[in-house]
Amino acid sequence: MTAVLVVDDDPHLLRALRITLQAHGYEVATSADGRSALLQARQGPPSVVILDLGLPDLDGTAVIKELRGFSSVPVLVLSARHGSEDKVEALDAGADDYITKPFGLDELLARLRALLRRSVEPELEAVVRTDAFTVDLAKHRVTRDGADVRLTPTEWKILEVLVRNPEKLITQQQLLSRVWGPAYAKETNYLRVYIAQLRRKLEPDTASPRHLLTEAGIGYRFMP
Structure with missing residues (x-):
């Protein structure tokens, strides 16, 4: 029990x-x-x-x-x-x-x-699938509707952190520290820009995202 x-x-x-x-x-x-x-x-x-x-x-x-x-x-x-x-x-x-x-x-x-x-759950599989896009963590590859999605290195790092922690709330400071380093832990404007770019590339409806969610003032959450 x-x-x-x-x-x-x-x-x-x-x-x-x-x-x-x-x-x-x-x-x-x-x-x-x-x-x-x-x-x-x-x-x-x-x-x-x-x-x-x-x-x-x-x-x-x-x-x-x-x-x-x-x-x-x-x-x-x-x-x-x-x-x-x-x-x-x-x-x-x-x-x-x-x-x-x-x-x-x-x-x-x-x-x-x-x-x-x-x-x-066992260790996250190398390939994570949603109804909108697929992330191959081993190959550093993202596809949507069967076509490759080109991400910048920074976009990939942000997406990888979120995808490796499905459903978990990741704070802005945690994301900034992991992607840019501890010195950037307060640069939250960086995240807003990059999350918006990821949504444009991956979400079917950027106004109502289903997979890359914002917890206002706190951080972000990936929902498979």
């Missing part, structure tokens, strides 16, 4: 999530603070962690950083903080996805399933 560790200082939310997750077949452990959550994660490693940022003892971002010192377990951040800076900080610390309170249980369960799929 898939084990979920839910970390939140709201006892009503903890109870609601325990009931909901157990009803969907998950084994659920709960914690009301960061220190006990880290202890539980060490003693009985969960399959996934749902983590609130506003904990009474440690900030959730600090919990993520410490957790990443000994575990690669997927982390879904659950928080009432709506600012993009908090989201970016948590994601850059090692969180895998972020959902803001109040939230719909259907969305939470869908995000949870996506994280678990990625954690158990």
Whole structure:
């Protein structure tokens, strides 16, 4: 059975999530603070962690950083903080996805399933196919409607990072650092230009992209 560790200082939310997750077949452990959550994660490693940022003892971002010192377990951040800076900080610390309170249980369960799929899937195949285009990672080749799509080296690097992390939210800072280097981590205007170019070349409808999605103020997500 898939084990979920839910970390939140709201006892009503903890109870609601325990009931909901157990009803969907998950084994659920709960914690009301960061220190006990880290202890539980060490003693009985969960399959996934749902983590609130506003904990009474440690900030959730600090919990993520410490957790990443000994575990690669997927982390879904659950928080009432709506600012993009908090989201970016948590994601850059090692969180895998972020959902803001109040939230719909259907969305939470869908995000949870996506994280678990990625954690158990075998290494990404060399060829990634969508209904609009195909990316051959080994050959550095992109095709659309059977014809080659010519990408610049920078466009390819951005697309490769996104494609190698399907459904995962990649922050602007993560993309900039990987493509241009750490010195360019704040040059977000670079990304807007290149993402727009990639959409023109790959998306059937650039006004309503289906595969290269923007999370406003935070980053980008590739949906196969």
